[in-house]
Amino acid sequence: MTQYAATGRCGPATAPAAALPVRGPDERACVLVLAGVDPSGGAGIAADLQAVAGQGAHALTVVTALTAQDNDRVYHVQPVDSAMVLRQADVLAAKIAIAAVKIGITGSAANAQAIATLILRLRARQPDLPVVLDPVLASGHGDLLSRDDAAQALAPLLPLVTVLTPNGPEARALSGADTPAAQARVLRARGCQHVLITGGHDDGEQVVNRWYGPEREQQWRWPRLPGGFHGSGCTLASSIAGLLAQQMPMAVALERAQLFCHHALEASYPIAAGQRIPLR
Numbered sequence: 001m002t003q004y005a006a007t008g009r010c011g012p013a014t015a016p017a018a019a020l021p022v023r024g025p026d027e028r029a030c031v032l033v034l035a036g037v038d039p040s041g042g043a044g045i046a047a048d049l050q051a052v053a054g055q056g057a058h059a060l061t062v063v064t065a066l067t068a069q070d071n072d073r074v075y076h077v078q079p080v081d082s083a084m085v086l087r088q089a090d091v092l093a094a095k096i097a098i099a100a101v102k103i104g105i106t107g108s109a110a111n112a113q114a115i116a117t118l119i120l121r122l123r124a125r126q127p128d129l130p131v132v133l134d135p136v137l138a139s140g141h142g143d144l145l146s147r148d149d150a151a152q153a154l155a156p157l158l159p160l161v162t163v164l165t166p167n168g169p170e171a172r173a174l175s176g177a178d179t180p181a182a183q184a185r186v187l188r189a190r191g192c193q194h195v196l197i198t199g200g201h202d203d204g205e206q207v208v209n210r211w212y213g214p215e216r217e218q219q220w221r222w223p224r225l226p227g228g229f230h231g232s233g234c235t236l237a238s239s240i241a242g243l244l245a246q247q248m249p250m251a252v253a254l255e256r257a258q259l260f261c262h263h264a265l266e267a268s269y270p271i272a273a274g275q276r277i278p279l280r
Helices: 044-054 082-095 109-125 168-175 180-189 232-244 250-266
Strands: 030-037 058-069 074-079 100-103 131-133 194-197 206-212 217-223
Touching (some): 030 082, 082 109, 168 194, 180 206, 232 250
8 A cells, every 4th residue: 555656766756746737638537536445346436436437537546445344334444544645646636637526435534634635735726626525424234434433524524525415314414403404504504515415315215315505406306226235325426526527517417427326226236145236
């Protein structure tokens, strides 16, 4: 994890200072993804990479944490050192034009703070850079995904978020409010521009996803699919980031990302008993 590219001399390479990289006409839009590694391949970096590619963009993957998990349970989380998280991102941003950022698990409060510092640096050069945060607080079985209090750890990131994509339990934990509308008001007051609260954890024949934005609110209803799925939240958030990276209007990006995610869940496949893997 700490090995850097060789430079012809001893010691790690130093990312050169450079002007803001500009994407060439034949280059894909790139999404800087900061997330953990899931060895099962169902969630985390693997899911992000596939979902971003599914939108026609390219994922630049910065690892925030190593995990020991399968398609159902998380057994251990080992955060990457925050300096190494920044090192990975800085080397990429020095050469490659970043069109959007997607954040998954940070692994620790120190990493969350480091990522906030990174976003502020990127925004100094690109004030309108879209940032999508999937606030993963625990696995579907309640297994923790951070060394620290995950909700508190995300506090420095919330004011920097363009789109926040919590499920119902995450929205309650982050806001302390009971209803989706109240949750969104609290989260938007903390700085999140757009809040998309997903309804996969609710009951009923339909999944209701609710968008709360500065000038618009909207609901989408999707047929509830049987079974459980590993990495559905990663798929949705990364799809949104991939579309925003290509300057898709917000309403269109949110709808298309949900459609992509729904189709991926419909076509999901098993790798063992338990949660299925979305076909991205």
